[in-house]
Amino acid sequence: MNDLFIISERILDALDTRKERYLLKEIDWSQRLIGVKGARGSGKTTLLLQQIKFHLSPSDKALYTSLDNLYFLNHTLIGLAEEFALQGGTHLFLDEVHKYPNWSRELKLIYDQLPSLKVIFTSSSILEINKGESDLSRRAVKYILKEMSFREYLNIKHNLDLPSFDFEYILKNQKEVALELKKQVEFPVAEFKEYLKYGCYPYSFEGIDNYYPKLLDTINLMLEVDVSSVENMSFQESRKIKKLLVAIAQSAPFTPNVSKLSERLGFSRNFLLNSLKILDRAELIHEFFTQSKGIGAFTKPEKLYLNNTNLIYALAQSQLEEGTLRETFFANQMKHLYEIHLAKKGDFIVNRKYTVEIGGKNKTTQQITGVKNAYVLRDDIEIGALKIIPLHLFGLMY
Numbered sequence: 001m002n003d004l005f006i007i008s009e010r011i012l013d014a015l016d017t018r019k020e021r022y023l024l025k026e027i028d029w030s031q032r033l034i035g036v037k038g039a040r041g042s043g044k045t046t047l048l049l050q051q052i053k054f055h056l057s058p059s060d061k062a063l064y065t066s067l068d069n070l071y072f073l074n075h076t077l078i079g080l081a082e083e084f085a086l087q088g089g090t091h092l093f094l095d096e097v098h099k100y101p102n103w104s105r106e107l108k109l110i111y112d113q114l115p116s117l118k119v120i121f122t123s124s125s126i127l128e129i130n131k132g133e134s135d136l137s138r139r140a141v142k143y144i145l146k147e148m149s150f151r152e153y154l155n156i157k158h159n160l161d162l163p164s165f166d167f168e169y170i171l172k173n174q175k176e177v178a179l180e181l182k183k184q185v186e187f188p189v190a191e192f193k194e195y196l197k198y199g200c201y202p203y204s205f206e207g208i209d210n211y212y213p214k215l216l217d218t219i220n221l222m223l224e225v226d227v228s229s230v231e232n233m234s235f236q237e238s239r240k241i242k243k244l245l246v247a248i249a250q251s252a253p254f255t256p257n258v259s260k261l262s263e264r265l266g267f268s269r270n271f272l273l274n275s276l277k278i279l280d281r282a283e284l285i286h287e288f289f290t291q292s293k294g295i296g297a298f299t300k301p302e303k304l305y306l307n308n309t310n311l312i313y314a315l316a317q318s319q320l321e322e323g324t325l326r327e328t329f330f331a332n333q334m335k336h337l338y339e340i341h342l343a344k345k346g347d348f349i350v351n352r353k354y355t356v357e358i359g360g361k362n363k364t365t366q367q368i369t370g371v372k373n374a375y376v377l378r379d380d381i382e383i384g385a386l387k388i389i390p391l392h393l394f395g396l397m398y
Contacts, residue, residue, distance in 0.1 A: 003072055021046075043202045045066075067095065080092075085364050091120065110135040125282055126278060141341055147283070153191075153372075171354065215311070224242075227241060255302060255303055273299075286335060289348060307335075312325060329394075334348075339352060
């Protein structure tokens with residue numbers, strides 16, 4: 001275990017950023033078992049390290065380790081936890097639990113047998129924590145780390161302190177929100193365009209020249225490593241899923257014809273539908289349904305989007321459409337925060353109540369005429385009026 005302590009200290013010493021993600025303040029760190037899910041590249045590891053280095057008290061004794069460390073070829077997680085607790089350890093931070101075969105069973109044992117030890121673990125967004133070998137639903141408090149919001153991007157890039165606003169507050173107080181943003185950001189529309197290109201993942205601050213190669217590497221690792229370890233898929237099967245992702249990127253948003261898509265890619269219907277679910281859980285695509293449609297394991301989605309606009313720029317460079325970028329941005333910012341469905345009139349319905357139509361600065365309200373609680377979200381404007389709201393304001397929700 002001493003080797004793990006040495007590695008942990010080395011990694012903590014190398015951490016030189018205090019640019020913290022929104023979730024760090026939202027987690028209830030007093031809980032005994034905390035799970036943080038999120039897409040690869042979203043910043044889960046940095047979040048753990050920042051909590052250890054900057055927020056634990058001097059009396060706390062913490063250990064950080066990744067579950068893909070070679071140590072675990074000859075040692076068990078429960079064995080590590082027991083030895084760590086005997087040495088006075090208080091906080092065990094475990095990265096990438098999905099790479100450890102018996103993760104759920106041993107986390108349950110740690111929780112039940114070592115009540116003085118707090119365990120914080122991260123996992124791939126693909127992993128369904130409650131469906132492991134042992135059910136952790138009554139023990140683990142679970143959080144999702146989303147990609148960076150427009151607000152986070154601005155705060156970190158310019159060292160600002162922009163507040164967050166919930167969806168309904170923006171609808172009702174859009175002018176105040178827009179003016180608050182304008183006070184701190186001189187050209188919000190220009191900043192928004194940059195965010196759409198390379199603002200979703202924290203490594204954009206390491207330099208934008210290599211941003212897309214890094215993003216493509218992240219996607220490859222997600223599909224070839226995370227999917228394989230979580231879903232027990234072969235390399236060839238994960239390659240098929242990558243092929244499906246590229247097909248979606250070239251056409252999104254689109255209504256999938258499962259029969260034609262299966263035939264074109266050489267997939268069975270069930271493999272195709274399961275692959276779509278995996279891509280959705282991996283935070284690479286977003287499946288959409290209307291309100292009236294029940295969602296099951298093999299329910300065909302009614303529309304598919306890539307999960308965020310940076311993925312569009314990385315995967316579909318020759319087929320960029322402004323309308324797709326706008327709709328993808330809005331869907332991404334709403335995901336995991338609010339219930340969102342496709343609308344019969346307009347683009348989306350939020351929380352089964354609010355209809356939104358998304359467009360450029362000349363978009364009219366014609367398509368939502370007569371629709372109750374309907375709004376137009378316009379790109380390329382700084383201040384709205386009545387039920388016309390600047391689209392980028394919905395990047396300030398977290």
